[in-house]
Amino acid sequence: MKKIGLTLIELLIVIGIILSLLGLVLGIVSIGKEAAMKTQCMNNLKQLYLASKMYEQTFGEPPIHYNHFLSWQPSYRSLLICPKDPFEGFAAGGWSPVDPSRPTYVPHSYLPQYWTAYWIVKGKIKILAPVEKVKEAREKAIKELIEGDYFICRYHWMAISVDGKIRPWGPPWRIGEQK
Secondary structure (H helix, E strand, O other), X not given: OOOOOOOHHHHHHHHHHHHHHHHHHHHHHHHHHHHHHHHHHHHHHXXXXXXXXXXXXXXXXXXXOHHHHHHHOHHHHHHHOOOOOOOOOEEEEEEOOOOOOOEEEOOOOEEOHHHHHHHHHHOOOOOOOOHHHHHXXXXXXXHHXXXXXXXXXXXOOEEEEOOOOEEEXXXXXXXXXXX
């Protein structure tokens, strides 16, 4: 006489196989998702670089702050947010003075190194420090303008340099880790 159906052990084995295959598929999907976010971030960096160059050509100098950049082209707002940014462009813990139920929008995903260096060299950003520290910061800013980074993404540890090339960024131990 033949039994119809599965024993408990056979059922557990089938469930185990299905769960292990599901785990493999989800792992592959998360790797693909991370690669897609990194690619989008690289695209954002490139687009911000090009938009900043257009701003400089229009006004003769880079913007002082994100607000000047966004008032010039509000549609660039989405470019200022890295897809991996957990705060999605909103300040961590910051709340809007106009609407206390909403967090304040601060596009902080990408750091505009070039803009800051430019304004330090021009003397429009005041550095409150001893004279030797101010001189050191100014020398560093001049070097940054020549061979430094235009924008930096802290979430993907990469930057777009002044010449428009995307490269790894971070402390030396971090860059060596990515190789």
